[in-house]
Amino acid sequence: MDLESEIRAIVGDRGILTGDDVRMRSCDPFRDVAPGGSIIVRPASTEEVSAVMRLCHARGQRVVTHGGRTGVAGGAFVGEDEIVISLERMNVIEEICSVTSLAVVGAGVTIEALQNAAAEQGMFYPIDLGAKGTATIGGSIATNAGGNRVLRWGMTRQNVMGLEAVLADGTVVSAMNRLIKNNTGYDVKQFFIGTEGTTGIVTRAVMRLVPALASQSVAFVAVDSEEALLALLTRARKLATLSAFEVMWPDYYDIVATSGSDRSPLAQGHYAYVLIEAMGYSRELDAQVFEEFLESVYTEGLVVDAVLAASDKQIADLWRVREGAECIVRDMSPFVSSDVSLDVRDVTKFVDLVRSRLAEQYSIVRTATFGHLGDNNIHLALHVGTETLAEEPNVERVMFDALRTFGGALTAEHGIGQLKRAFLPDHKHPGEMAVMRAVRAALDPNSLLNRDVLF
């Protein structure tokens, strides 16, 4: 039998797509990148994934795993000799439990679907990111997705309690732990989180939930020096309810504030702007704690101007300032965007270094700098004229070289995929590379899984 027939015998007609159904599917959220291969398998269960992988193992058939395909690092690109295994039909929320604070879900459940199902039971799933309507739990586990509020509840890794995965040879690994404390041998789930699908295919998971929050306090403040900014961050960490500390530098804020989009809560001309958010369970007292915090940092001179949101509408408006990406797109396109992580004390020095090195090569250099400073994570948009996109490889190289001098991470939350692969060895200790290679080879000796991803 040919491959397609053998797969069809395992997953049935609903479980396989071919022809135009494959060609019309994009492997990238922003561009049209059709799969190189001609088959998309859509198993309905872990057992079917296992049977398909046993078949692929026997045939030496390479596979790329698809979740929501919202990653921006090319992790879902498919070569001509590869088939796709999509988890889209494994989208059942099996359980939401408020007593044990967890959810059991199929890998194909979207982040938003889990958030909504949790909310119906008075619970909250803390991982939140722009693509949540399409991004899946399986994909977010494979990429260790971050997003807002990581400084409170951690990356996806910290929210996975257990998982089930299928190895390249079809072996099912059931590590569906539901316990907070469990030191029974290696914590096997760690070998599948953030490995971008190179160690196994995640099919189900146990996710940690927290009780739904009752209060949300948001302030937008201005600071007049780097010293004040860092002191403010240190002070903000003493809010037990702190859930976001988002910084915008003037190169970003000036664009958004003058965009005519009514996103100008404070006057321009300050060193930096910070959106501070706190979420808790005691509406009135949380607000008091937050106001007390704001008063003290203002009295001490750390903050020179501030707006405190007095309604849900005002909270949404302040968040819109931070989420002003479309203003940047309108004002500064084309640009190269980035997702780097570095010591909070080095951000200004890093951006200055990138700017000065680019200025040696380009007559026009513009930046927009903002990010989750509480998590070390900066998004830096770079424009070097109308040819910016053609210059992307060089601009990235300049930026990553600068980053390396500060010991930064070339991706904070997006991952390496295929697009950052060339940079990885320069940013990883040789011993780390050796461990990664050894573990990957141990779990997928024939390189069947996501072969062109990571390293």
Added chain:
Amino acid sequence: MDLESEIRAIVGDRGILTGDDVRMRSCDPFRDVAPGGSIIVRPASTEEVSAVMRLCHARGQRVVTHGGRTGVAGGAFVGEDEIVISLERMNVIEEICSVTSLAVVGAGVTIEALQNAAAEQGMFYPIDLGAKGTATIGGSIATNAGGNRVLRWGMTRQNVMGLEAVLADGTVVSAMNRLIKNNTGYDVKQFFIGTEGTTGIVTRAVMRLVPALASQSVAFVAVDSEEALLALLTRARKLATLSAFEVMWPDYYDIVATSGSDRSPLAQGHYAYVLIEAMGYSRELDAQVFEEFLESVYTEGLVVDAVLAASDKQIADLWRVREGAECIVRDMSPFVSSDVSLDVRDVTKFVDLVRSRLAEQYSIVRTATFGHLGDNNIHLALHVGTETLAEEPNVERVMFDALRTFGGALTAEHGIGQLKRAFLPDHKHPGEMAVMRAVRAALDPNSLLNRDVLF
């Protein structure tokens, strides 16, 4: 040259112990268990550990790693054909930073030394356990140590930002990440946390700190049903400042309360007793939040009696009730102790099942049940008469068999070591065992590291 001379050439005279210095050292905190081998190597740097392991690799020499040797699972036991590598001289705290909220330490630094150094800088290291004065950071990473307050700040795993390790062949793996968000390839540190020294020797680490807490609220409450206990836990999770939820059942509380040790804050006769602790950064408002919580659970009838500590002395007194181990030792010895983890809804059923199965075999069966219920972690002490210790293997087997029917974990925080090794395969999915074996073989193909530990 013989092994000893070759090692001496690497680490110098201060770096090696032989003869009585070896024989007088115990590998167990409670019993006298001398090492089987005759050499303890005490390297002063990662480079020395690497050179020693290159030597051992060339010679096929097996090694056991020693931290503070406070583990109770036999993870530090040394066979006749093994030498010890002790990290005791790598005890330098290299850095404490309040801006980036982290510490850089040698593996031989004790938990208490890190706590103290952090406190001097206004910071707090959250991992806390009885052996903290001797237990080392390296050992706590290797065993993923837990302790109190895991429900707020996680196990040791959640508090490691980066680490440096030496593989069995001497390869240095430097994964000294300092960033909260870093998705640059596999998270290599995870391959060395909780692996009980079987994948590499941890030599240095970057540990996450939090700002020193300003407030501590403690209440001791009584509940009259399992339903009320679970509802109380669900409600307590809505305290953003919750740091402990410690439950004592009557078989434990009655012993401590009647011990004459002045540890009887509430009358006997209730279903269970709970010590609830909250820690935050706003002294007055935190106290208000806590009192509001207590009032509401009392009004709703979840809690039928309560004491709220009004001073540091009263806080310490209430914690002494929970830490009444010596009363259990005096009243119930000899007994088999345990460290299991299971669904909070199954605790009573589990204990009842253990008791009834033991009652089929022994005329005397006594239990004392208490634990970190907020973390799923129960400590169950079992007494079956004066021959309890001789019966330990059978008692453990009965307990673990019962545990398995509830999907519990046979060790929540102590680890497997050598002593629980025989039980591991029965409690781990075959796929998990396969992954553990593959990863261990990939990183230590000649089984040089802690050979008799885990599996």
